[in-house]
Amino acid sequence: xxxxxxxxxxxxxxxxxxxxxxxxxxxxxxxxxxxxxxxxxxxxxxxxxxxxxxxxxxxxxxxxxxxxxxxxxxxxxxxxxxxxxxxxxxxxxxxxxxxxxxxxxxxxxxxxxxxxxxxxxxxxxxxxxxxxxxxxxxxxxxxxxxxxxxxxxxxxxxxxxxxxxxxxxxxxxxxxxxxxxxxxxxxxxxxxxxxxxxxxxxxxxxxxxxxxxxxxxxxxxxxxxxxxxxxxxxxxxxxxxxxxxxxxxxxxx
Numbered sequence: 001x002x003x004x005x006x007x008x009x010x011x012x013x014x015x016x017x018x019x020x021x022x023x024x025x026x027x028x029x030x031x032x033x034x035x036x037x038x039x040x041x042x043x044x045x046x047x048x049x050x051x052x053x054x055x056x057x058x059x060x061x062x063x064x065x066x067x068x069x070x071x072x073x074x075x076x077x078x079x080x081x082x083x084x085x086x087x088x089x090x091x092x093x094x095x096x097x098x099x100x101x102x103x104x105x106x107x108x109x110x111x112x113x114x115x116x117x118x119x120x121x122x123x124x125x126x127x128x129x130x131x132x133x134x135x136x137x138x139x140x141x142x143x144x145x146x147x148x149x150x151x152x153x154x155x156x157x158x159x160x161x162x163x164x165x166x167x168x169x170x171x172x173x174x175x176x177x178x179x180x181x182x183x184x185x186x187x188x189x190x191x192x193x194x195x196x197x198x199x200x201x202x203x204x205x206x207x208x209x210x211x212x213x214x215x216x217x218x219x220x221x222x223x224x225x226x227x228x229x230x231x232x233x234x235x236x237x238x239x240x241x242x243x244x245x246x247x248x249x250x251x252x253x
Contacts, residue, residue, distance in 0.1 A: 014031060015031040015033070016031055017029065017030050017031045075108050075111070076108045076109035076110060076111045077108065077109050078102075078106065078107065078108060078109075079107045079108060079109045080102070082107045083101065083102050083105060083107050084098060084102075086101075086105070086107070087101040087102070189240045189250055192239060192240040193236070193239055193240055196239040196240075234246075
C-alpha cells in the first residue's frame with residue numbers, strides 16, 4: 001500500500017529522481033520521458049529500391065559517403081602503435097609532441113588481400129603438420145628386458161676394472177702420468193705468492209714543476225714509516241687478489 005500524497009502534485013516531481021518515491025517490486029525510475037506508442041525507434045533509410053525491374057535494367061552501385069574514392073576505402077586504419085614507436089625513435093617524449101607527430105605522419109595497417117588475388121597468402125600445403133613435434137616412442141622392448149639396468153652395471157664394472165688396473169700399476173712401480181697419479185692441486189695464497197714475479201714499479205705521473213713539492217692535503221697515517229709499511233704489505237698481497245689494483249677477493253683456483 002502506498003502512502004497518501006500530501007500537498008500539491010507537480011510535474012517536476014516525476015522528472016526529478018530525488019523526489020520520485022521508489023515503487024514496491026519495481027525498478028527505480030530516473031525521471032526520463034519516453035515517446036508515445038506510435039514512435040518507431042531506429043534510423044530511416046533513404047535508399048529507394050525499384051524492385052526487380054530496376055535490378056534487371058541497370059546495375060546499382062553503392063556510393064561511399066562523403067564522396068570518398070575506392071582507393072581510399074581500400075586503405076587500412078591508422079597504425080598508432082607504429083606511429084608511437086617511430087615517434088619515440090625520433091626523440092619525442094611528451095604527449096603534445098606525439099600528437100603533432102601523428103597529425104603530420106601517416107602509417108596505415110596492411111589490408112588483408114582477398115582470396116585468389118596476387119597479393120593473397122600462398123595456399124597451405126595439405127601434408128604439412130603444424131605444432132611441436134612429438135617425442136620418440138618409448139622402447140618398450142628395452143624396458144621389458146631391463147636393458148637400461150644392464151648397461152648401467154656394465155659401465156660400473158668397466159670403471160671398477162680401470163680403477164683396479166691403475167692401482168695395480170701403481171703398486172708394481174710402473175710409470176704413471178702425474179695426471180693419473182695425483183688429482184688437481186688446489187692453489188692457495190702462499191703458492192700464488194711464491195710463484196708470482198714482482199712487478200716493476202711504474203714511473204710516477206708527470207706534474208708541473210710548481211706542484212712537485214706540494215704535499216698531500218690529508219695524511220691519515222701516524223708516521224711515514226707506517227705509511228711505507230702499509231703500502232709494502234698491500235703491494236705484496238695484491239698479487240693474490242683480483243682486480244686491476246689488486247684490491248678484490250683472493251684469486252684462488
